[in-house]
Amino acid sequence: MIGDEILSGRTQDKNVAQVALWLNMQGIRLTEVRVVADDMELIGRAVVELKAGNDYLFTTGGIGPTHDDITVDAIARALDVEVVIHPKARKALEDYYTTRGGLTDARLRMARVPDGAELIENRMSGAPGIRMGNIFILAGVPHIAGLMLEALSNQLEGGRPMLSRTIGCWVAESEVADLLREVEAANAGSQIGSYPFFQTGKVGANFVVRSIDAGTVDSCIAAIGSGLILLGYEPVADGILLPAS
Amino acid sequence: MIGDEILSGRTQDKNVAQVALWLNMQGIRLTEVRVVADDMELIGRAVVELKAGNDYLFTTGGIGPTHDDITVDAIARALDVEVVIHPKARKALEDYYTTRGGLTDARLRMARVPDGAELIENRMSGAPGIRMGNIFILAGVPHIAGLMLEALSNQLEGGRPMLSRTIGCWVAESEVADLLREVEAANAGSQIGSYPFFQTGKVGANFVVRSIDAGTVDSCIAAIGSGLILLGYEPVADGILLPAS
Numbered sequence: 001m002i003g004d005e006i007l008s009g010r011t012q013d014k015n016v017a018q019v020a021l022w023l024n025m026q027g028i029r030l031t032e033v034r035v036v037a038d039d040m041e042l043i044g045r046a047v048v049e050l051k052a053g054n055d056y057l058f059t060t061g062g063i064g065p066t067h068d069d070i071t072v073d074a075i076a077r078a079l080d081v082e083v084v085i086h087p088k089a090r091k092a093l094e095d096y097y098t099t100r101g102g103l104t105d106a107r108l109r110m111a112r113v114p115d116g117a118e119l120i121e122n123r124m125s126g127a128p129g130i131r132m133g134n135i136f137i138l139a140g141v142p143h144i145a146g147l148m149l150e151a152l153s154n155q156l157e158g159g160r161p162m163l164s165r166t167i168g169c170w171v172a173e174s175e176v177a178d179l180l181r182e183v184e185a186a187n188a189g190s191q192i193g194s195y196p197f198f199q200t201g202k203v204g205a206n207f208v209v210r211s212i213d214a215g216t217v218d219s220c221i222a223a224i225g226s227g228l229i230l231l232g233y234e235p236v237a238d239g240i241l242l243p244a245s
Numbered sequence: 246m247i248g249d250e251i252l253s254g255r256t257q258d259k260n261v262a263q264v265a266l267w268l269n270m271q272g273i274r275l276t277e278v279r280v281v282a283d284d285m286e287l288i289g290r291a292v293v294e295l296k297a298g299n300d301y302l303f304t305t306g307g308i309g310p311t312h313d314d315i316t317v318d319a320i321a322r323a324l325d326v327e328v329v330i331h332p333k334a335r336k337a338l339e340d341y342y343t344t345r346g347g348l349t350d351a352r353l354r355m356a357r358v359p360d361g362a363e364l365i366e367n368r369m370s371g372a373p374g375i376r377m378g379n380i381f382i383l384a385g386v387p388h389i390a391g392l393m394l395e396a397l398s399n400q401l402e403g404g405r406p407m408l409s410r411t412i413g414c415w416v417a418e419s420e421v422a423d424l425l426r427e428v429e430a431a432n433a434g435s436q437i438g439s440y441p442f443f444q445t446g447k448v449g450a451n452f453v454v455r456s457i458d459a460g461t462v463d464s465c466i467a468a469i470g471s472g473l474i475l476l477g478y479e480p481v482a483d484g485i486l487l488p489a490s
Contacts, residue, residue, distance in 0.1 A: 004438055007275045008407065009265030010453060011440070013258065016280065020254030030252045032287070035261065035278035038438070042277070065419035066439040067426040106422030125443070141441060162253065174310035177351030181312040193249055193283070194311040195256070196386060198370070208255060 001035045002043055002061040002071050003140055014142040015060040022149045027158030028056065038068050044078035051135060056156065061140030063127070065106040071137060072130065076114035079132070086113045089128050096126025121151040160212040165221050169228050169235040172196075173205040179227040180207060183220050189213055190220050246280045247288055247306040247316050248385055259387040260305045267394045272403030273301065283313050289323035296380060301401065306385030308372070310351040316382060317375065321359035324377070331358045334373050341371025366396040405457040410466050414473050414480040417441075418450040424472040425452060428465050434458055435465050 005011040013035070020030045031054060036042045043062075051057045062071030076083045089111035090103075097103045110127035113119070120129030120136065122144060129148040130137040136152065138145045169176075173194045184192045189211050196205040209220040221237055228235040250256040258280070265275045276299060281287045288307075296302045307316030321328045334356035335348075342348045355372035358364070365374030365381065367389060374393040375382040381397065383390045414421075418441045429437045434456050441450040454465040466482055473480040 004436065004455070005440055005453065006261065007265055007278065008409065008453075008455065009262045009269060009275075010409070012262050016251065017254045017257050020252055024254060030254075031282060032291075033252065033278075033280035037276060046277075064439065064441060066422045067429065068436075068438050100417070101420070104419060104422075107419040109422070110419075141443070143443075164253065164255070172345070174349060174352040174355075175346070177311045177349075177354070184312065191249065191313075193313050194309065195250055196309060198386070198388070208250065208253075210249070210253065 001033065001140075002038065002059055003035070004038050004068075006035050006061075007037055015138075015140070015145055018142060018146055019058055019060070019149065022146075022153075023058075023158075024161055026153070026156055027161045028156065029159075029162065038062060038070060040070055040074045040077065043071060043074035047075055047078045047135065051133075054134075056134050056136065058136045058138060060138045060145050063110065063130070063137060063139055065109045065127075069109065072112050072114060075132065075135065075137065079114060081115040083112050084115045085111045086117065086119060086128075086130075089113065089119055092119075092128060093126050120148045122148055123151075162210050162212055163214055163217050164208055164210045165217050165238060166206050166208045167221055167224050167228075167235050167237045168204065168206045169233050170202060170204045171228065171231075171233045172203045175231065176205075176207075176224075176228065179224065179231070183223045183227070186223070187211075187216050187220050190216050192220060192224070246278065246385075247283065247304055248280070249283050249313075251280050251306075252282055260383075260385070260390055263387060263391055264303055264305070264394065267391075267398075268303075268403075269406055271398070271401055272406045273401065274404075274407065283307060283315060285315055285319045285322065288316060288319035292320055292323045292380065296378075299379075301379050301381065303381045303383060305383045305390050308355065308375070308382060308384055310354045310372075314354065317357050317359060320377065320380065320382065324359060326360040328357050329360045330356045331362065331364060331373075331375075334358065334364055337364075337373060338371050365393045367393055368396075407455050407457055408459055408462050409453055409455045410462050410483060411451050411453045412466050412469050412473075412480050412482045413449065413451040414478050415447060415449040416473065416476075416478045417448045420476065421450075421452075421469075421473065424469065424476070428468045428472065431468070432456075432461050432465050435461050437465060437469075 023030050034046050036046050062069045113130045114132045117130045117132040122128050138148045173196045191210045193208045211217045225235045268275050279291050281291050307314045358375045359377045362375045362377040367373050383393045418439045436455045438453045456462045470480045
């Protein structure tokens with residue numbers, strides 16, 4: 001994610017959750033997120049580091065027409081390639097702006113790509129996303145980033161999606177720490193997360209079981225559920241009891 | 246930020262904006278955010294890298310009583326110190342759990358700190374945050390993280406807070422790209438961000454001016470405002486026209 005607006009706290013980010021959920025549907029695991037400032041060097045450094053250690057890298061933000069949109073320049077410099085005008089992007093922008101005052105220099109900025117890049121369709125505003133090798137450069141406005149993800153759906157090589165089920169309970173998570181650890185240990189390939197909440201003086205927690213295997217998820221949910229009942233609690237499976245915040 | 250729940254998309258993060266806004270009030274600039282998985286090595290690597298390049302490092306998440314809470318262990322290992330029970334934290338937990346079933350082994354986990362650490366008060370649930378040198382280890386539950394930040398308010402050395410004002414307008418940002426660039430160039434120490442939005446077929450943008458100098462902010466807002474009026478638009482200063490998403 002690229003953008004001073006996130007780091008200043010002005011804008012509540014929505015792209016992390018959006019990209020994470022989309023990746024999961026593609027069977028691709030999100031391993032790390034970084035939010036960096038609108039700064040050539042900081043963007044470049046993050047891109048080089050993250051590109052090296054991962055199959056795919058997605059960026060959001062900084063590809064608009066104004067002076068603070070420097071993502072394309074930063075990535076091109078980090079990859080040591082030129083920035084060029086992509087002819088198809090220019091055409092898409094020309095078409096889009098025909099009835100909207102024509103293609104100005106500022107608008108033409110949105111056709112600039114690292115040399116060698118392909119485009120990612122944006123059927124909303126003409127300005128495309130960009131694919132450069134394993135780097136996917138998306139818009140920062142969440143619903144446009146969402147359209148670009150939609151255009152990429154089922155295009156990337158992924159594994160099996162991570163499945164999850166949640167079981168919630170009005171219980172202090174410290175009461176069930178042993179139960180959770182034992183269930184996770186007994187079910188290879190499972191991950192169990194415990195997410196507490198507090199409301200009107202009561203404590204509760206949602207326990208989220210994740211695995212690529214549906215049977216493993218179901219076994220864990222069943223084991224946590226019966227464990228909670230044995231301890232005298234009333235768990236609620238498959239309904240998040242309360243938002244985790 | 247430490248947590249599989251953010252990377253899976255299950256939980257919409259709220260701590261980035263919360264920490265960012267609080268830091269700004271302390272006159273401290275947030276330069277980077279990373280979200281990493283509940284994994285000893287990944288947490289450790291991020292902590293070492295971020296601690297080295299910054300005055301302060303804040304973590305959220307992974308300090309509860311359950312098996313997936315490994316932040317303290319990961320940070321201690323990264324710093325090459327032992328994990329110890331902090332006597333004051335043990336006392337706070339004993340007091341808190343006196344009327345809540347007593348201090349179990351799982352609950353005592355929340356008194357574990359890297360050797361040499363101090364505590365950050367948490368007047369809500371007894372389990373404190375942790376300060377280890379320039380690393381501040383906070384809870385993941387947003388309102389508890391908020392209480393810990395409150396306890397740290399005015400404790401850290403900061404500079405002058407970054408000031409900002411916003412001017413919104415129903416205009417395509419590409420129409421005013423030159424204006425924004427010129428105003429920023431003419432006002433040393435200013436940063437101008439352009440955040441477009443789309444609603445019911447209309448395009449608009451909020452222009453956010455940031456500077457540590459109030460006069461600079463005001464000059465930029467005035468210059469953008471009169472520039473927009475000259476172009477035939479009707480800007481709205483000091484009211485965000487619409488949410489940026």
